[in-house]
Amino acid sequence: MANTPTHDAVILGGGLAGLTLALHLRADHPDLDILVLERRRHPLPAAAHKVGESTVEIGAHYFAETLGLREHLERDHIRKFGFRFFFSDGRDDLENVTELGVSKVLPTPSYQLDRGILENFLTDEARRRGIEVRDGATISGLGMGEHGALHEVRYRDDASQHTLKARWLLDASGRAGLLRRHFKLTRDNGHRGNAVWFRLDDRIEIDGWCSDADWSDRCSPPERWRSTNHLVGPGYWSWLIPLSSGAHSVGIVADAGMHPLESMRDFDRMLQWLGARQPALARAVAERRDALLDFSFLRDYSYGCAQLFSADRWALTGEAGAFLDPFYSPGSDFIAIGNTYISALIGHDHAGRNLAPHAFMYDQLYQSFYANSLPLFRQQYALLGDAEVLPVKVTWDYSYYWGVLCPLVFQQGLTDLELLGRVRTDLERAQALNLRMQDLFLRWHAASANRNPRAMLDQYELRWFADLNGHLHDALDRDATVERLRGHVDLLEALADAIMLQATGSDPRLKAPLSGRRRPPLFAAAA
Structure with missing residues (x-):
């Protein structure tokens, strides 16, 4: 043998x-x-x-x-043009709804x-x-x-x-x-979501969905199609992701309680569902029906x-x-x-x-x-369809990600137990702050007027935000990494103050104690 x-x-x-x-x-x-x-x-x-x-x-x-x-x-x-959000539920005039994203590509690369x-x-x-x-x-x-x-x-x-x-x-x-x-x-994590997705053997040029020159010129270069484009509404988001083969990936991800999977679990039902909620995307998909490569769905995708x-x-x-x-x-x-x-x-x-x-x-x-x-x-x-609250939440979530987790990875700190020990208190401070902010976003959404003006909320113009991204690749020693992380948590506390003050414009009952730190600016159009 x-x-x-x-x-x-x-x-x-x-x-x-x-x-x-x-x-x-x-x-x-x-x-x-x-x-x-x-x-x-x-x-x-x-x-x-x-x-x-x-x-x-x-x-x-x-x-x-x-x-x-x-x-x-x-x-x-494909070099990605960041994440981009359109608050277009039930509408096909993307040029007249709130858009969240960057007008220029940020320095740290990501890819489709x-x-x-x-x-x-x-x-x-x-x-x-x-x-x-x-x-x-x-x-x-x-x-x-x-x-x-x-x-x-x-x-x-x-x-x-x-x-x-x-x-x-x-x-x-x-x-x-x-x-x-x-x-x-396998462990239940309490998060219930379903997804459907498919690929079309053709490029979907979201930039061509409207002829408004002002809307087109908001981005330089005018190539929104390179973004991960999110068309959002209450309880769901649709994605558009270009592939270098020339195909396009399209998906819908939804809260299981708000949008049952049965309403979209095959191509025809999905297209009907899109027609009611994202008509511009539904038309673009229907026009390319003959280019459908595949279709699939996933029930209850999240687990611990x-x-x-x-x-x-x-x-x-x-x-x-x-x-x-x-x-x-x-x-x-x-x-x-x-x-x-x-x-x-x-x-x-x-x-x-x-x-x-x-x-x-x-x-x-x-x-x-x-x-x-x-x-x-x-x-x-x-709150995904809330054009007042979601842009602030997304900006917070990015800041938390770039400010806390990214430095640990970029500075090779995941296994550096000495570094992790030195910043443990700061990481716990950031964790507690994030939990409070996620609760605030839900309460703010409950009080929100959900204004959806014709506006681009340009994260590139938030210089402190763009700087978080731009400095991710800085080469730091351990002491400098500790100081950078602590500075980022201080920034998050100041950002939480700015968000709290903006949220109280919707409902004074949301007010909470402020840290007193100098607050970074947020979107003027969202105030």
């Missing part, structure tokens, strides 16, 4: 999370024997039917800098990713870097080792059934969640996970672990965070250190980042 092959690390899943993890491990641990098992056959078609095309700053930084993929991103994908092109490139790149990727491989059984024992993986392909051993078993199987289900780790990293040398990354919400596109960010902790754990293992305290600490950190992000989405969908 042939010996069972043994690998240092076996990654279950060769999608975005698994392939980036493989590249990350190869860079950090050049001698590691890595095997990736992927169910789907490669190459994938361009405009592959996967969500997660839009990146934000952490994910983009991870792909470009940590993994060294900047040239590929710039050459084969064609997942088929990207994952084909990542597969080829992994193989170029000496990583074995076996596609067409379906997992048929797992034997989980404990107390130092190796793990066993059984899989089948067209040839036969195979068995192998793994020192590290790393689950990147997406929503299949092989290890999450094996260990019964009780544990992601184990001293028994297994770990979960990407959607195999936990998933928050598509709004703000955090999926790639949490891939970056999870992969960073997995690579660090393997480093501790190679050094012969006790894994238990490191696995526990990294799991607690990951869970805290997840838990601190969840309030941005949970119970917040009701």
Whole structure:
């Protein structure tokens, strides 16, 4: 009988999370024997039917800098023109509604990713870097080792059934969640949302939806189509994301209680639903009906996970672990965070250190980042159509993200326990402040007049806001990172004051004690 092959690390899943993890491990641990098992056959078609095309700053930084993929991103994908919101529920005159976004591209890049092109490139790149990727491989059984024992993986392909051993078993199987289900780790996080999405083999040029020259000239260059465009209404948002293959990704994400999935779970019902709520988008889709590439839906997409990293040398990354919400596109960010902790754990293992305290600490950190992000989405969908409150909430949420989480990632602080210890009080202060603000937005929405004037709320003109983005790539030592984070939390306290004063214009009962810090300006048009 042939010996069972043994690998240092076996990654279950060769999608975005698994392939980036493989590249990350190869860079950090050049001698590691890595095997990736992927169910789907490669190459994938361009405009592959996967969500997660839009990146934000952490994910983009991870792909470009940590993994060294900047040239590929710039050459084969689309530089994003930020997030953009139109308060167009029931209307087709986008030039006459409130628009939130930037008039010029901010300095720190993010991208619209064609997942088929990207994952084909990542597969080829992994193989170029000496990583074995076996596609067409379906997992048929797992034997989980404990107390130092190796793990066993059984899989089948067209040839036969195979068995192998793994020192590290790393689950990147997406929503299949092989290890999450094996260990019964899935947790209800109280957030209920559904999504439908599809791709059209044609570009949707939102810039051509109206002929108003003033509206067109608000952006330089006049290329709103490069944004992740959100057409928003009470309880839902629709996305428009361009793909470099020439296709366009379109989706609807909705609060399950306000917009039942049954009202949009096939193309015809979805088109009828859009016609009532976003008629301009409905027309653009109907005109391209013959270009439909695919259609899918997802019920109850958000979930938590009780544990992601184990001293028994297994770990979960990407959607195999936990998933928050598509709004703000955090999926790639949490891939970056999870992969960073997995690579660090393997480093501790190679050094012969006790894994238990490191696995526990990294799991607690990951869970805290997840838990601190969840309030941005949970119970917040009701105010999505509020042109008075949502622009302020979005600006707050970005500021919280750029000011707190981004510096920890950009300055390589995720595993720097000394740094994290020094800023712990500041992070707790920011967390408590964010919870208070999310509650304020809900109460403000309840009192809001929901004014929706013809106006562009230009985040680029908020210089303090643009500066948060522009300084993300600053090279800082540990002391400077501590000071930067503390300064950002001070800024958030002052911003909270400014928002509180603006909210009390709707209802004096919203008033709360102010910090007394000098307040940064907000949108004059939203006051």
